[in-house]
Amino acid sequence: MKKDIILAGVGGQGILSIAAIIGYAAVESGMHLKQAEVHGMSQRGGDVQSHLRISDDPIHSDLVALGGADMILSVEPMEGLRYNPYLSEAGWFITNTTPFVNIPNYPDIEAVLSEVKAHERRVMLDADSIAKELGNARGMNMVMLGAASQFIDLPQQKFEDGVRFLFGRKGDKIVNLNLDAFRKGRALAAEVG
Amino acid sequence: MKKLLLLGDEAIAQGALDAGLSGFYGYPGTPSTEIGEYIQDSEQAKKRAIPRTWSANEKTAMESAMGMSYAGKRAIVTMKHVGLNVAADPYMNAALTGANGGLIVAVADDPSMHSSQNEQDSRYYARFSLMPALEPCDQQEAYDMVAHAFDLSERYHLPVMMRVTTRLCHSRAGVTRTAERAENEMCKPSDPNQFMLLPAFARKKYIKLLEIQADLERESEKSPFNSFTDGNDKSRGIIACGLAYNYLMENYPDGCPHPVLKIGQYPVPRKAIAAMADSCDELLVLEEGMPLVEDSLRGLLNRSLKVRGRLDGTLFQYGELNPAIVRQALGMPKLPSRELPEVVTGRPPALCVGCPHIDSYQALNEALEPWGKGHVFSDIGCYTLGFMPPYHAISSCVDMGASITMAIGAADAGFYPAVATIGDSTFGHSGLTGLLDAVEKNANVVVIILDNDTTAMTGMQDSVVTGRIEQICMGLGVPEEHIRVINPLKRQHDENVKVFREEIEYEGVSVVIPRRPCIHLHGKKKTSGGAK
Ligand SMILES: Cc1ncc(C[n+]2csc(CCOP(=O)(O)OP(=O)(O)O)c2C)c(N)n1
Ligand code: SF4
Numbered sequence: 119m120k121k122d123i124i125l126a127g128v129g130g131q132g133i134l135s136i137a138a139i140i141g142y143a144a145v146e147s148g149m150h151l152k153q154a155e156v157h158g159m160s161q162r163g164g165d166v167q168s169h170l171r172i173s174d175d176p177i178h179s180d181l182v183a184l185g186g187a188d189m190i191l192s193v194e195p196m197e198g199l200r201y202n203p204y205l206s207e208a209g210w211f212i213t214n215t216t217p218f219v220n221i222p223n224y225p226d227i228e229a230v231l232s233e234v235k236a237h238e239r240r241v242m243l244d245a246d247s248i249a250k251e252l253g254n255a256r257g258m259n260m261v262m263l264g265a266a267s268q269f270i271d272l273p274q275q276k277f278e279d280g281v282r283f284l285f286g287r288k289g290d291k292i293v294n295l296n297l298d299a300f301r302k303g304r305a306l307a308a309e310v311g
Numbered sequence: 312m313k314k315l316l317l318l319g320d321e322a323i324a325q326g327a328l329d330a331g332l333s334g335f336y337g338y339p340g341t342p343s344t345e346i347g348e349y350i351q352d353s354e355q356a357k358k359r360a361i362p363r364t365w366s367a368n369e370k371t372a373m374e375s376a377m378g379m380s381y382a383g384k385r386a387i388v389t390m391k392h393v394g395l396n397v398a399a400d401p402y403m404n405a406a407l408t409g410a411n412g413g414l415i416v417a418v419a420d421d422p423s424m425h426s427s428q429n430e431q432d433s434r435y436y437a438r439f440s441l442m443p444a445l446e447p448c449d450q451q452e453a454y455d456m457v458a459h460a461f462d463l464s465e466r467y468h469l470p471v472m473m474r475v476t477t478r479l480c481h482s483r484a485g486v487t488r489t490a491e492r493a494e495n496e497m498c499k500p501s502d503p504n505q506f507m508l509l510p511a512f513a514r515k516k517y518i519k520l521l522e523i524q525a526d527l528e529r530e531s532e533k534s535p536f537n538s539f540t541d542g543n544d545k546s547r548g549i550i551a552c553g554l555a556y557n558y559l560m561e562n563y564p565d566g567c568p569h570p571v572l573k574i575g576q577y578p579v580p581r582k583a584i585a586a587m588a589d590s591c592d593e594l595l596v597l598e599e600g601m602p603l604v605e606d607s608l609r610g611l612l613n614r615s616l617k618v619r620g621r622l623d624g625t626l627f628q629y630g631e632l633n634p635a636i637v638r639q640a641l642g643m644p645k646l647p648s649r650e651l652p653e654v655v656t657g658r659p660p661a662l663c664v665g666c667p668h669i670d671s672y673q674a675l676n677e678a679l680e681p682w683g684k685g686h687v688f689s690d691i692g693c694y695t696l697g698f699m700p701p702y703h704a705i706s707s708c709v710d711m712g713a714s715i716t717m718a719i720g721a722a723d724a725g726f727y728p729a730v731a732t733i734g735d736s737t738f739g740h741s742g743l744t745g746l747l748d749a750v751e752k753n754a755n756v757v758v759i760i761l762d763n764d765t766t767a768m769t770g771m772q773d774s775v776v777t778g779r780i781e782q783i784c785m786g787l788g789v790p791e792e793h794i795r796v797i798n799p800l801k802r803q804h805d806e807n808v809k810v811f812r813e814e815i816e817y818e819g820v821s822v823v824i825p826r827r828p829c830i831h832l833h834g835k836k837k838t839s840g841g842a843k
Binding site: 226 | 314316318341342344345425426449478479481482483484485554556557558560561633634635638645646647648649650651652654655656657658659660661662663693696700768769770
């Protein structure tokens with residue numbers, strides 16, 4: 119198995135938590151992993167991305183090749199499109215549909231979503247609303263992680279262990295809220311995919 | 312032992328801890344910061360009471376590390392590439408004093424300038440100083456190289472550079488640890504004059520440094536980090552340095568058909584290169600950063616062998632490498648890839664909503680209205696984002712500390728108002744000496760020290776001046792009545808405009824200190840490193 123994933127979002131939206139959990143699940147499943155993150159200036163509300171590569175075989179490059187990604191997983195619709203050139207022909211485009219508007223010239227959201235819909239293989243979830251309904255407004259990223267997990271061939275249990283690993287320090291309540299968000303995203307993606 | 316999932320930076324940190332480190336020194340700077348943060352948070356470091364607080368700047372850090380080395384113990388000093396400019400004086404001279412305890416200078420370069428003002432290549436500093444350098448291609452090598460670097464340093468009594476770049480610093484992979492080594496016992500240098508650079512000593516030391524170059528090159532020739540893999544297709548030989556090796560192999564999933572020389576240790580192993588050159592029709596050099604190896608081939612290969620790389624245009628001379636760029640250099644067709652949709656709009660970084668710097672700039676802008684734009688020299692930190700719309704509040708960002716000193720020069724030219732904005736950590740790094748200059752000549756400047764209680768841009772490290780900025784300014788000779796502390800809040804706006812205006816109108820040095828913590832400070836714990 120090999121999965122090259124581009125995680126996309128805006129600094130502060132929590133893509134590094136998603137990366138950490140997928141990474142945990144992969145390593146616990148005995149896979150090789152390389153995961154490049156963006157630290158520094160862009161984390162102040164700029165566009166951020168993470169290249170996450172998992173494979174049965176050793177991995178060379180820390181970066182996914184252009185046209186090589188099996189999945190773009192985005193917590194913001196326009197940010198996912200920014201990495202379109204990385205997505206392979208058969209790749210999945212999985213995105214949150216709620217825009218994060220912190221620039222004055224954010225494009226028309228309908229135009230953004232219609233570009234998303236141009237992808238044949240796609241999952242679109244209003245993860246912000248879903249998380250809010252679950253009483254966990256900050257769990258948007260876990261909803262998206264759940265959705266993506268449907269397309270990453272690792273045991274569900276390993277992802278859930280990853281959630282526990284990451285949030286364990288914050289107590290059972292937070293862990294369970296995030297597990298709920300993860301499971302909801304996973305279930306919804308099963309319907310779409 | 313179970314693998315640890317570590318960033319390249321963290322692998323260096325863990326490598327140092329396991330290789331008998333006794334002292335960490337450094338100043339934060341992307342992409343090097345996580346080396347220090349990892350050591351500061353480490354239980355292992357806590358247990359061994361390893362000194363690991365941030366220094367005021369890279370120069371003080373370098374010198375402290377040299378002191379630890381003098382005492383016979385192993386030290387690592389970390390910085391970003393431009394930090395080495397600040398530390399260049401002790402760094403260059405450290406090549407002459409050499410090391411007693413193992414001394415590693417870990418420098419993180421930022422090709423493509425993701426978070427930097429330039430993309431200088433620190434390997435040139437290694438060559439300039441005649442120190443050996445190591446450049447890992449992955450996290451495991453980053454870990455393994457640290458022990459190797461300490462050994463090399465202690466064998467040749469010379470500091471060793473470890474050069475890494477952004478992509479490795481901030482990429483995670485599994486790392487296997489080796490057994491923890493004991494720290495060195497304290498021991499004075501066996502030569503009591505080792506660290507005396509009076510000219511009579513320095514001349515001898517320089518000759519000695521020149522003499523050991525041949526030995527260092529022999530070390531490179533036999534280094535486990537420089538390896539040659541032969542290939543059947545001799546139409547091209549490939550030299551791949553550091554990370555570039557990964558991008559090469561990514562494009563040859565079934566193995567590279569050409570002979571490949573992977574370089575991870577410098578000085579450049581010239582014999583190995585010459586041997587490969589003899590058997591190949593042309594050489595392609597892949598290196599992250601500037602064309603150091605490529606350039607060094609020119610004098611080495613006295614024949615008309617074609618050398619491809621960044622100098623002949625096979626690769627751009629600027630910017631970070633990646634699999635696609637290397638693919639093109641290898642002459643392979645581009646992989647099919649999708650278009651970037653037109654709706655995608657740039658999203659530059661910005662000051663956070665609620666940031667204290669916003670209120671400071673809004674008040675300053677209003678105070679400066681009569682004189683128009685172009686009066687504020689600034690510096691490096693979150694507050695540099697005050698350049699962005701809608702603030703347009705500053706006109707320069709050059710190097711840490713330059714705000715105050717550029718304002719002095721402009722004021723000397725009769726430019727008025729000459730205002731400087733500098734963050735608290737930047738002030739501690741390089742602002743004090745500039746302010747002393749201003750006081751000494753009674754320059755007509757207003758220095759605004761934006762005190763958000765932390766080093767925010769690099770992720771909330773302690774700032775060395777916290778809690779003593781007014782005292783420092785007074786000590787430097789700024790009149791007490793012209794050291795004004797304000798609270799940068801919307802409701803204080805009118806009052807703050809008035810304070811700025813009064814100090815602009817005062818002829819002489821004044822300091823205004825807008826003081827309010829970064830809004831994220833209390834969310835993230837401050838990294839003080841515990842043991843002082
Ligand atoms: C010589 C040098 N060292 C380190 C850096 C990295 N760096 C850029 S901004 C910054 C911190 C600035 O902190 P502060 O002045 O307190 O401003 P804040 O970000 O908190 O607003 C650092 C360490 C640099 N650019 N140059
Ligand atoms: S991190 Fe802090 S100092 Fe930096 S922009 Fe945000 S609020 Fe301001």
